[in-house]
């Protein structure tokens with residue numbers, strides 16, 4: 001199954017997760033791990049499965065990720081499987097009760113990314129997933145790279161099934 005992994009990243013954490021996700025696919029299956037602003041239409045056209053991820057910024061996907069989703073032509077993902085992920089802070093460790101409340105209220109990037117992919121015709125094959133960073137610029141929490149690779153295996157199986 002030809003798979004394209006698209007990500008945005010400011011500090012490198014989401015890029016690391018995207019590369020861990022790629023490790024779950026055979027090299028011949030993976031069309032690339034491409035930054036949102038570098039994706040070309042031919043890459044999308046060749047993909048059976050698109051996995052897209054972004055850092056959570058102010059409770060939503062990054063500007064680049066939102067632009068990528070918005071600029072996808074209507075129906076661009078018809079017939080394709082899609083899945084979304086993000087990186088995020090652990091709400092349980094938010095420095096204030098207000099912030100914890102806001103995080104729980106407004107959520108994270110992965111769900112709106114999945115919604116954006118579905119809006120362009122994609123078939124969402126997995127629950128949106130979040131991977132934790134320990135500070136606002138990272139690093140990734142221990143074990144998250146392995147969890148990302150395992151999540152990608154389940155996405156791959158769901159897309160194939």
Ligand SMILES: Cc1cc2nc3c(=O)[nH]c(=O)nc-3n(C[C@H](O)[C@H](O)[C@H](O)COP(=O)(O)O)c2cc1C
Nearest residue numbers: 009010011012013014055057058059087088089136
């Ligand atoms: C300006 C800014 C806003 C952020 N907003 C959120 C947020 O709303 N929710 C959250 O869980 N993490 C938030 N974070 C933490 C980011 O999710 C974290 O920087 C990101 O996971 C790092 O990924 P990257 O290295 O790929 O950029 C924010 C970080 C910054 C710098």
